[in-house]
Amino acid sequence: MSKLWSGRFSKSGAKLLDEFNASLPFDRKLYAEDIKGSIAHATMLAKQKILTEDEANSIVIGLTQILEEIDADKFEFNISDEDIHMAVEKRLIEIIGETGKKLHTARSRNDQVALDFRLYVQKNNLLLPRLLEELIQTLLSIAKENKQTLLPGMTHLQHAQPINFAFHMLAYASMFKRDIERFESSYKRNNILPLGCAALAGTPHNIDRQEVAKLLNFDSVSVNCLDTVSDRDFALEILFNIATMMMHISRFAEELILWSSYEFKFITLSDEYSTGSSIMPQKKNPDVPELLRGKTGRVNGNLISLLTVLKGLPLAYNKDMQEDKEGTFDSVENAIISLKILNEALKTMSINQEAMLRACKVGHLSATDLADYLVAYCDIPFREAHFITGRAVAHAESLGVDLSELSLVELQKIDARIQENVLEKLDLRNSMNARNSEGGTSQGSTTKQLEYFEKWLEERNR
Numbered sequence: 221m222s223k224l225w226s227g228r229f230s231k232s233g234a235k236l237l238d239e240f241n242a243s244l245p246f247d248r249k250l251y252a253e254d255i256k257g258s259i260a261h262a263t264m265l266a267k268q269k270i271l272t273e274d275e276a277n278s279i280v281i282g283l284t285q286i287l288e289e290i291d292a293d294k295f296e297f298n299i300s301d302e303d304i305h306m307a308v309e310k311r312l313i314e315i316i317g318e319t320g321k322k323l324h325t326a327r328s329r330n331d332q333v334a335l336d337f338r339l340y341v342q343k344n345n346l347l348l349p350r351l352l353e354e355l356i357q358t359l360l361s362i363a364k365e366n367k368q369t370l371l372p373g374m375t376h377l378q379h380a381q382p383i384n385f386a387f388h389m390l391a392y393a394s395m396f397k398r399d400i401e402r403f404e405s406s407y408k409r410n411n412i413l414p415l416g417c418a419a420l421a422g423t424p425h426n427i428d429r430q431e432v433a434k435l436l437n438f439d440s441v442s443v444n445c446l447d448t449v450s451d452r453d454f455a456l457e458i459l460f461n462i463a464t465m466m467m468h469i470s471r472f473a474e475e476l477i478l479w480s481s482y483e484f485k486f487i488t489l490s491d492e493y494s495t496g497s498s499i500m501p502q503k504k505n506p507d508v509p510e511l512l513r514g515k516t517g518r519v520n521g522n523l524i525s526l527l528t529v530l531k532g533l534p535l536a537y538n539k540d541m542q543e544d545k546e547g548t549f550d551s552v553e554n555a556i557i558s559l560k561i562l563n564e565a566l567k568t569m570s571i572n573q574e575a576m577l578r579a580c581k582v583g584h585l586s587a588t589d590l591a592d593y594l595v596a597y598c599d600i601p602f603r604e605a606h607f608i609t610g611r612a613v614a615h616a617e618s619l620g621v622d623l624s625e626l627s628l629v630e631l632q633k634i635d636a637r638i639q640e641n642v643l644e645k646l647d648l649r650n651s652m653n654a655r656n657s658e659g660g661t662s663q664g665s666t667t668k669q670l671e672y673f674e675k676w677l678e679e680r681n682r
């Protein structure tokens with residue numbers, strides 16, 4: 221059968237052109253969206269008396285059969301059909317005959333692809349938050365068990381102040397919550413029907429776009445058709461949102477990799493989610509977080525790629541825009557599997573509380589506490605207190621101990637104003653609990669944060 225658009229051509233296209241031009245090998249993923257959109261379109265055409273009821277029924281029955289065929293892997297995809305839109309339409313004509321040729325009334329592939337692709341993105345704008353919620357749930361469970369687990373909080377990857385592991389997990393919960401909000405705000409902003417714009421300028425047929433919007437659960441109808449068929453902002457948004465989410469995941473992954481090294485040993489990844497080396501028998505490698513970190517590269521690339529494709533395109537549809545899909549599919553699919561596997565890796569990892577505590581005993585984590593003590597109890601200006609504490613740290617180093625282990629006598633050698641009540645201030649657990657300002661690491665403050673996230677999740681799912 222010749223191409224559906226072959227009327228004005230006298231020669232058929234080259235085989236190489238088929239291969240180059242076709243999007244079918246990848247846009248076949250959009251078959252369910254394509255069929256759903258066509259069913260809504262045909263239903264509206266009948267309501268507007270552009271098609272008869274019988275014609276629309278027969279189209280819907282044909283399309284439903286095609287959906288079943290593709291679902292069951294019984295549909296024959298042929299690259300000469302170019303894209304999913306024409307593959308479905310051609311099969312419809314095969315199944316129901318002449319009536320099938322009426323489906324494309326008041327429609328173009330330009331608004332059709334804008335619809336299918338938007339439906340795909342919107343579906344994932346809803347799915348990704350579900351997976352992120354599950355991940356946050358796991359972080360909250362870990363946090364609940366570890367409000368007392370001390371570990372060194374770092375800046376510049378150097379020991380800074382003692383914090384608890386729950387506080388650290390809740391930092392990631394905060395990032396993933398923002399990610400959820402970004403996907404959902406994109407969903408709301410883009411829940412607009414593109415169909416009915418036809419090629420670029422609308423159609424003379426008496427269509428009812430509001431009706432189609434209702435059938436497809438869109439909140440409204442696009443305002444300007446020229447914009448609608450050339451708009452891929454919704455795709456850029458999901459690409460950016462995924463890139464940001466994967467950047468968060470990559471930071472977490474980096475910490476998991478460090479923490480699972482012999483140098484840290486803060487966590488042990490389960491055997492189920494670790495891999496071995498083909499040559500070094502002793503190795504247990506953190507391939508999961510490494511791949512999670514590595515995938516940031518491709519999702520960033522996909523965002524830049526689409527931005528570049530769209531840059532400078534004249535209105536309205538240009539074939540360049542067919543390049544929008546593969547990168548978007550790639551980012552979405554990698555985001556989904558990344559969220560799932562990160563969640564599993566976290567659920568199955570073990571937390572080595574002793575190793576974290578041991579790490580707290582080096583690096584003078586309570587130095588800020590000594591400076592704060594000098595300010596609060598000895599009425600010393602902070603800048604001076606900072607200097608005195610620096611000398612105390614140097615003294616501890618010369619004795620080969622941690623600042624928290626210096627005796628009162630040793631501390632008083634540095635500054636005679638220091639009293640016995642300093643010792644409790646330098647205790648690591650007290651140091652962590654002293655930071656009880658809003659959002660701080662103290663156990664009380666961490667508990668409040670935990671409750672905040674629990675309540676937020678509960679309200680979402682009510």
Ligand code: ARG
Pocket residue numbers: 243247302303329330333537539541542543
């Ligand atoms: N396969 C095309 C795409 O993905 C569908 C739209 C084609 N429109 C056109 N006028 N050639 O962008």
